[in-house]
Amino acid sequence: MKKLINRQAGPVGRWALGLLPFVILVVLYLVASDARLAANPNDKLLPDLASFVDAIQRMAFEPSKRTGEYLLWQDTLASLTRLALGVAISAAIGLVVGIATGALPLVRAGIAPLVTGLSLVPPLAVLPILFIVFGLGELAKVVLIVIGITPFLIRDLQQRAEEIPAEQVIKMQTLGANTWQIILRLVWPQVMPRLISAVRLSLGSAWLFLIAAEAIAATDGLGYRIFLVRRYLAMDVILPYVAWITFLAFAIDFALARYSRWRYPWFHQAR
Amino acid sequence: MAIIELNNLWKEYGDQVVLERLNARVEEGEFITVVGASGCGKTTLLKMLLGTERPSRGQLLLDGTPIPDEPDETRGIVFQRYSVLPHLTALQNASLCGELDANRWLGRAFGATRKAIRARAVEMLEAVGLGAALDKYPHELSGGMQQRLALAQALIKKPRILLLDEPFGALDPGIRRDMHQLVLDLWREQGLTVFMITHDLAEGFYLGTRLWVLDKVRRDAQSPESYGARLTYDLPVGDSKKGTLQAIARNVHDTSRLLQGATP
Incomplete structure (x- = not known):
């Protein structure tokens, strides 16, 4: 196997690697939001997706x-x-x-x-x-x-x-x-x-x-x-x-x- | 009357003497090749001819009057690099001087004038072998083609004096030979006066009509810069003897080593 410093991502791999951090961030957010909303349904700090859609609908x-x-x-x-x-x-x-x-x-x-x-x-x-x-x-x-x-x-x-x-x-x-x-x-x-x-x-x-x-x-x-x-x-x-x-x-x-x-x-x- | 005259010309920077006691007369239509070790003042001489440097002592005359101390259209130049404008295509580069002439404020030409300028530029580019590269930008051209373009651009202005500062220094030997032929042809056609600087002695030995060697006569290993270079040889090209060329090569080599810091 090649040394790590010489290994390149392919075209698909580059996209996948680039998207990965975004996906992780979104998942982390959703998990955290879920946990807070389970404890307090009126929590405003980390709203769930539905509230975003609602807010965007209202504002735009x-x-x-x-x-x-x-x-x-x-x-x-x-x-x-x-x-x-x-x-x-x-x-x-x-x-x-x-x-x-x-x-x-x-x-x-x-x-x-x-x-x-x-x-x-x-x-x-x-x-x-x-x-x-x-x-x-x-x-x-x-x-x-x-x-x-x-x-x-x-x-x-x-x-x-x-x-x-x-x-x-x-x-x-x-x-x-x-x-x-x-x-x-x-x-x-x-x-x-x-x-x-x-x-x-x-x-x-x-x-x-x-x-x-x-x-x-x-x-x-x-x-x-x-x-x-x-x-x-x-x-x-x-x-x-x-x-x-x-x-x-x-x-x-x-x-x-x-x-x-x-x-x-x-x-x-x-x- | 001589087109260029050097009367006891000196160039010093503070204590450092670059050129000393240069005396020469150049007639219109001569092709002078200036050789010498690097650091020997060839480029300084060229800069004085160009007007970006002034003599410290003595006179440098153009048509009997002191040479203007800024560049102008009497003296065209081709540098080793950066001679053509990177943001213009070959054709635009060659049309530039016509357009600058045509409109003082915009530096652009329109209509029939523009057509005439372009036609002349195309003709010139074809003459230097760039007929197929009219719409290419300089970065798309090879080194040799860029220098051809630079020559075309300088010559279309019809300068009285053409200054060449190691124009082929960065080119491959084969291409360099083609370029020599091109320069000689253009020089004959346009009746120019040419000063060409080179550190390639062989180039100086057969190109042009007259060979100048700039060399230090007095060499002081402790402070090489306290004596300047002089015109040690001023020969017609062609009838110089084999021995002379070897002597020149030896002297220039010694000066070169001195300037590089070698101990004799």
Whole structure:
């Protein structure tokens, strides 16, 4: 028999091994839930499957008794809008400032220290300031995401822009390019796939800031709902919401990865 | 008038002397091969010709005026690696200089201009043997094909001077011979002035019209960097005697060992 370090899983085996931990977790949950419900049928901490189905039915497919809206979808729309706005604004700022500081030494000398300083400010610590300055509306939540992830995006893209081999910058000049053309035809296209991977990395923090902001001041949104029903120990709502958020995060990440592979084959295949 | 003139050219970094007392005149259309041990200042000389390094003393003249101190379209270059842009296909790489010319702000061409630029690029790519690889990205091309593309990309701009920095150093010997032929053909066709750097002495002995050897005349084992390299040989290629070549090889080898830290 081969040594353990040389043994590989086959295609079926890989799926089976990958699914196994999930199955174990679900079984563990069901056993624990059963045990608690046997002791106390009104236990709210580990609801059984039927309560989940019930809660999902209520949140997603029945209009709310109070507002007449389908809550899950409304929360999803509200949260995704905030997330998309926040991430899009951050990506745009990150791209422009990152390219400027990465490609132009003079701009780097002027701006890089400021960005480094800003990136060290804990975003949640400035949340009260945001609420004071921007009010409790949508703006403050979007700005929190922007403040939270933009410094990372700027610094990452600056580094990627600096990593472009000097040979290529020289080459562009020998082909007659001016500074703007070098940025437009060399730096920008080469940094784009790197922007996508930086955005993928920063999405985790973006969700964190979004849910934190929604938990504190909002009237809808996935984070708002979770923190609202927490008051009633409504685990049958919280757990499906958490699963839904996880799924959304996964889907966005997957879509970005696929888009990048399709749009920038030279970047992914050359590695 | 000479296209390039070196007048008592020195290059020093602090105490370290890289090149000292270089004097030469180069006429338009010459093909100069520069050989020497690694660390002997070949690349430094090339960088000065390119404009990314400046002479510490003396003059480096292009058409009688000091050479511009940043790269521009008078001097084309092919590096050993990273010469072509990885995010553009072969055809886009070859069309690039035309597109940069066509629109100052967008760096792209449209309509009839675009067609004309592409047609010229295709023609050039066919001339270097890449007619079948127009829509391939550089990472899909072999090392030799990438260098062909780099040559096409540089030459389509019609630079007056072409600088080659060990362009074939990473290629297999057979492919290298093909590339030599290609470079010689293109040089003859376009009437270029070529500077080619190589650490392969044999390459320098038969390629081009003129051989420069950069070598340290004074070798100090205790501090090899306190004396720079000079132009020890400036020979026309072809009529150099066997003995000369062996002497050059021996000298370069000694300097090479000195720079690698061997004791004489």
